[in-house]
Structure formats: C-alpha cells, structure tokens
Amino acid sequence: MDDEQLIAAALLNSVACFAAAVHVRNKRRKKRRVWVKPWFQRRGLAGKSGISWLPKAGEAEAEREFLGFLTSAQFEMLLERVRPSITRKDTKMRLAVSARERLSVTLRYLTTGETFGAVGLQYRIACATVSQIVLETCEALYRVLKAELxxxxxxxxxxxxxxxxxxxxxxxxxxxxxxxxxxxxxxxxxxxxxxxxxxxxxxxxxxxxxxxxxxxxxxxxxxxxxxxxxxxxxxxxxxxxxxxxxxxxxxxxxxxxxxxxxxxxxxxxxxxxxxxxxxxxxxxxxxxxxxxxxxxxxxxxxxxxxxxxxxxxxxxxxxxxxxxxxxxxxxxxxxxxxxxxxxxxxxxxxxxxxxxxxxxxxxxxxxxxxxxxxxxxxxxxxxxxxxxxxxxxxxxxxxxxxxxxxxxxxx
Known part of the structure; x- marks a missing residue:
C-alpha cells in the first residue's frame, strides 16, 4: 500500500471515530429544556378569570379563600387602582400574566399563607414567577395606596x-x-x-x-x-x-x-x-x-x-x-x-x-x-x-x- 492509500485510510478512520464520538455525545446530551412547561402553557385557556385554568366549581372555591372578607366589587376597586403598575406586555416567547391574575395570585398568597410553589401549582405559574409577581404587586400596592390609605x-x-x-x-x-x-x-x-x-x-x-x-x-x-x-x-x-x-x-x-x-x-x-x-x-x-x-x-x-x-x-x-x-x-x-x-x-x-x-x-x-x-x-x-x-x-x-x-x- 503506497503512501497516498495510507493517508486516505487514516483520514477515513479519523472521520469514523469523530462520527462515533458525536453519536455518543448526542445520546448522552440531556433533553433540551423548554421555555415554558406544557401544562403551564394551558393556563388561561378557559377564560379571562385570574384563576381561569380551574373548572368553575374549583374557581369559586378558590376565590372564597380571599373573598371571604373581600367582595368582588372591592377586588375590582383594588385592581382598577393598581392595574397600571402591574400590567406587563406580551413577548414573542410567551404571553404575560395579566394584571387580574397578578393581583389574584398576590391576594391568595397573603390570605392563605401558602408557599410560592403551592400557589403556583394552583395558577399554573412557575414558583419563581409567583415569587416575582407577589413582591412586585406588594410593592405596587404600597406605592399606589399609601398616600390615600x-x-x-x-x-x-x-x-x-x-x-x-x-x-x-x-x-x-x-x-x-x-x-x-x-x-x-x-x-x-x-x-x-x-x-x-x-x-x-x-x-x-x-x-x-x-x-x-x-x-x-x-x-x-x-x-x-x-x-x-x-x-x-x-x-x-x-x-x-x-x-x-x-x-x-x-x-x-x-x-x-x-x-x-x-x-x-x-x-x-x-x-x-x-x-x-x-x-x-x-x-x-x-x-x-x-x-x-x-x-x-x-x-x-x-x-x-x-x-x-x-x-x-x-x-x-x-x-x-x-x-x-x-x-x-x-x-x-x-x-x-x-x-x-x-x-x-x-x-x-x-x-x-x-x-x-x-x-x-x-x-x-x-x-x-x-x-x-x-x-x-x-x-x-x-x-x-x-x-x-x-x-x-x-x-x-x-x-x-x-x-x-x-x-x-x-x-
């Protein structure tokens, strides 16, 4: 076998080894993480309520957790005052959590004492997002209502x-x-x-x-x-x-x-x-x-x-x-x-x-x-x-x- 044939054989062997390594690496690579979990993406499909992902019976039961001393009219009054400060824009990657949902999430967290994770499961919102929503909404409530209340x-x-x-x-x-x-x-x-x-x-x-x-x-x-x-x-x-x-x-x-x-x-x-x-x-x-x-x-x-x-x-x-x-x-x-x-x-x-x-x-x-x-x-x-x-x-x-x-x- 002459020199050219030896070189060609070595190159083919190198290519084969590289292809094999790539195949093994791809098999070991973790599955790509999604931007939003699929079950979170189903949030809001049932309507415009702040807890719209729940069936109607569950929605009424969840609202009673904080509407026991806060009427629907009072909720709307609070929402009207704080809405400009907590409204976020949709992006190409995902839809924003509405101002109604943000206020609802915050009130549920404050009135029930549940963890961010527990509230997130009920609203189909990630735990870290719930944490951010609650703190931003609390800050907005104080900033907007302090001078008046x-x-x-x-x-x-x-x-x-x-x-x-x-x-x-x-x-x-x-x-x-x-x-x-x-x-x-x-x-x-x-x-x-x-x-x-x-x-x-x-x-x-x-x-x-x-x-x-x-x-x-x-x-x-x-x-x-x-x-x-x-x-x-x-x-x-x-x-x-x-x-x-x-x-x-x-x-x-x-x-x-x-x-x-x-x-x-x-x-x-x-x-x-x-x-x-x-x-x-x-x-x-x-x-x-x-x-x-x-x-x-x-x-x-x-x-x-x-x-x-x-x-x-x-x-x-x-x-x-x-x-x-x-x-x-x-x-x-x-x-x-x-x-x-x-x-x-x-x-x-x-x-x-x-x-x-x-x-x-x-x-x-x-x-x-x-x-x-x-x-x-x-x-x-x-x-x-x-x-x-x-x-x-x-x-x-x-x-x-x-x-x-x-x-x-x-x-």
Missing part, C-alpha cells in the same frame, strides 16, 4: 378628629393615637428581626407605619431613633394646642398613648410601673390600656386575616417588609370600606355587660405569628418632671367625678 394627619383639625373618636369609643381625652411596635421575625436568617412601628386610630386603622430594613438594635430602644420621636421633637406633627378636658376647665395637651416599651413624655403617656402602684394609679393604667389596646388589636387583625404572617416566612428582611407594608394598605382599605366580614364583632377585644368585662378577641387564639412582642422596659428614669406632673394630673382627672367611668369608679 396610610395618612398621618398633618393639621391640628385632623388630629382633633382622631382625639374625638378616642374619647367617644375609649373615653381617653386628647388621645391622638395609640403607638405600638412589633418585631417582624424573618426565618431567612437565624435570630433576624425588624421593627415595625405603627400608630393606630380608635377604629384599628393605621395612621402611620414604618418597617425597618435592617436588624433592630433593641439595646438602643425602640423609640429613640424612630421617625416618630424625630417628628415629635421637631414639632412637625402639628398637634393641637392644649385644650380643656371634658367637663372641666383644666387645660391638657394632646398626647399619644404607649406601653412600657416607650418613655414617658409630655406628648406620650405611658403606664405607671407595675410594681407597687396605688389604687388611683391603677385607675390611670386601666384607662390607658383601654385606649392602647386598639394598636394591639390592629396587629392582631393583620396577623389573623393575612395568614402569611402565621407561617415561617423564609424571605429576606427587605422582601418581608414589602409584604408587611402592602398588608397594612389592604387592612386600611378594608377598614375604610367598613367591611364587617374583615373586622367582625368576635375578632377584636370587646367589653360586655354593665361592668364592661373584657372579652378577648378570637385573634388571640391564633396569636401574632411572625409579629413578636418588643421586650418591655421599665419607665426611663430621665422622664421630665413636667411629664410626670402631666400624668399625675390625668390620674387625678380619671379619679374625679368629672372624668371617672361609672363602671370603674375609684374606691
């Missing part, structure tokens, strides 16, 4: 209106809001928590809310570095000037009420320390706790109605903050709608009988979920003499014929 009063007249409601419902004069805070526990990081500080009015609506994006430094206190303290110190809240207490000519300032996690100030009343208090001081504490209970109940409603807060939320703190702020807007929306299904008689604490005996709301059976109590601290020693005198003056008023309650008379 989480309104901190800015004028003296608006604050007086809040105070009148507290006097009417809870018999605490000159109270412009109940100040409270909770730790938002996030399971994404061990022992990680954020502080959620809020002010509630007499009807459980949030007037102010702030969620820290960083882990809370409790050693520095929950109030000292807050926006609320800065606004009070700077006189930016425009609280009304002191006025006469009901049935008297005694002038008294307008104040917030807080618990033992907050300092006693001339604009913030807190209880007498629980150790060895006198009976008349106990009367003051009783009156203050009645007024302050609204913010505790507001957090309780939030945790009970939006079941996501009853689960172990494995999200980064910044993402949990977006969900919490959106839930506050939805809470205020339903408060303004006066939804009895959302806040029914048994859900919140109430008083019954001639003695106004306290009956705890059903929310307490579920607890606060990821909302954890802020560690209590005894009254700060640096309370001003004027603040102490002001609390003593209110105590005297509550123990006097002009200010006492018929069912809770001093003895």
């Amino acid at each position: 989480v309104e901190t009063p800015t004028t003296a007249a608006e604050w007086r209106s809040v105070a009148e409601e507290f006097q009417l419902r809870w018999q605490f004069p000159h109270c412009v809001g109940a100040l409270g805070g909770k730790l938002l526990h996030c399971s994404a990081k061990a022992q990680s928590s954020m502080l959620m500080m809020a002010i509630a009015d007499a009807k459980y609506k949030f007037l102010y809310v702030n969620v820290s994006s960083e882990e809370t430094d409790l050693d520095a206190g929950v109030f000292w570095k807050s926006e609320v303290k800065a606004a009070l110190d700077g006189g930016r809240l425009n609280l009304p000037l002191p006025g006469p207490l009901p049935n008297t000519g005694t002038e008294a300032p307008y104040v917030f009420v807080g618990d033992t996690a907050y300092p006693l100030r001339t604009d913030l009343m807190t209880p007498y320390p629980s150790r060895e208090i006198e009976h008349h001081e106990g009367i003051f504490n009783y009156r203050l706790y009645r007024a302050h209970r609204v913010v505790e109940n507001a957090f309780g409603i939030l945790a009970t109605r939006w079941r996501i807060f009853q689960t172990s939320v494995s999200l980064q703190p910044s993402k949990l903050a977006k969900i919490a702020l959106a839930a506050v807007c939805l809470h205020n929306f339903l408060c303004e709608q006066r939804s009895e299904a959302y806040i029914n008689r048994d859900l919140v604490d109430r008083e019954e009988g001639a003695e106004h005996c306290l009956v705890e709301g059903t929310w307490r059976a579920d607890g606060l979920g990821v909302f954890r109590p802020v560690p209590r601290k005894e009254e700060a020693k640096n309370s001003t003499a004027k603040a102490v005198q002001q609390r003593d003056a209110l105590t005297e008023y509550f123990n006097s014929p002009a200010g006492m309650l018929p069912w809770h008379e001093p003895t």
